[in-house]
Amino acid sequence: xxxxxxxxxxxxxxxxxxxxxxxxxxxxxxxxxxxxxxxxxxxxxxxxxxxxxxxxxxxxxxxxxxxxxxxxxxxxxxxxxxxxxxxxxxxxxxxxxxxxxxxxxxxxxxxxxx
Amino acid sequence: xxxxxxxxxxxxxxxxxxxxxxxxxxxxxxxxxxxxxxxxxxxxxxxxxxxxxxxxxxxxxxxxxxxxxxxxxxxxxxxxxxxxxxxxxxxxxxxxxxxxxxxxxxxxxxxxxx
Numbered sequence: 001x002x003x004x005x006x007x008x009x010x011x012x013x014x015x016x017x018x019x020x021x022x023x024x025x026x027x028x029x030x031x032x033x034x035x036x037x038x039x040x041x042x043x044x045x046x047x048x049x050x051x052x053x054x055x056x057x058x059x060x061x062x063x064x065x066x067x068x069x070x071x072x073x074x075x076x077x078x079x080x081x082x083x084x085x086x087x088x089x090x091x092x093x094x095x096x097x098x099x100x101x102x103x104x105x106x107x108x109x110x111x112x113x114x
Numbered sequence: 115x116x117x118x119x120x121x122x123x124x125x126x127x128x129x130x131x132x133x134x135x136x137x138x139x140x141x142x143x144x145x146x147x148x149x150x151x152x153x154x155x156x157x158x159x160x161x162x163x164x165x166x167x168x169x170x171x172x173x174x175x176x177x178x179x180x181x182x183x184x185x186x187x188x189x190x191x192x193x194x195x196x197x198x199x200x201x202x203x204x205x206x207x208x209x210x211x212x213x214x215x216x217x218x219x220x221x222x223x224x225x226x227x228x
Contacts, residue, residue: 035216039155045204045219089155100145100169100208102217104157 004094006105013082014113020067021077021108023092031097034068034075039107040088048090051075053097082112117141120205120220127195128228135190135223137205144209145169146188147217148180151202163188195227 003026013019025034036048051059051068058066063080079086092105118139127133139146147170148160162170166182177193192199205220 043202043222043224045206045222047216047218050216091157100147100162100164101159102147102206102208103159104149107155107157109155 004092004103004105006090006092006108008108009106010109010111012111012113013079015082015084017082018078018080019082019110021079021090021092021110023075023077023105025073025075025092025094027073027094027096029096033095033097034066035093035095035102036064036066036075036077037091037093037104038086038088039091040085045091049077079110084112084114086110087112117218118205118207118220120203120223122223123221124224124226126226126228129195129197131195132191132193133195133225134192135203135205135225137188137190137220139186139205139207139218141207141218143207143218144185145207146182146185147204147206147208148188148190149204149206151204151222153201157204161188161190192225195225197227200225200227 005024032053034051038046038048049059049061049064065078067076089107091107093102095102120137145164147162149157151157160174161180163182179191182188202222202224204222206217208217
């Protein structure tokens with residue numbers, strides 16, 4: 001079974017600065033997908049960014065980018081120019097290709113301070 | 115238009131009661147899920163349905179019974195509610211070909227058993 005580990009239960013960052021959230025995973029699969037989801041206080045789960053394991057290039061979405069290290073099974077999320085609205089729980093998730101089972105890490109609570 | 119909608123958003127009920135949570139998606143997705151998020155924010159998959167067929171059934175008490183009348187709906191019925199069932203329950207859907215698209219989540223149903 002795949003496991004996803006987020007080792008930082010809580011983090012904080014000053015507005016406009018950069019923060020990196022870590023995620024590692026354990027799998028014997030070679031073809032899979034990785035995701036970062038954001039859950040603000042509204043409770044809604046929102047996809048932030050997605051990475052296909054077969055792509056070497058790191059995914060980016062505006063201020064959000066990932067550092068995907070397949071050999072190390074690491075998938076960290078970098079948030080640049082942090083904004084107050086980035087305050088939320090962030091979940092890393094894994095899904096094997098051809099599967100219907102998305103597994104989540106325990107989450108990291110990020111607080112952006114003014 | 116809401117892509118994945120759950121009703122109700124909040125549910126407070128007494129121990130021993132039976133309750134249902136409804137979920138509908140208008141995205142044309144083949145796969146639907148139920149996740150449970152506990153008080154520590156940990157997200158755990160409960161069930162996954164693909165084209166109305168049960169694909170994943172994690173170790174969930176059989177008091178929980180999902181019902182999928184068609185591929186746009188996946189309802190969750192819970193019998194004999196217990197205090198430990200208190201959590202936020204999320205419905206989600208995806209295209210069902212294994213990670214090629216992200217999972218879209220409903221707003222969650224906060225269930226409180228008293």
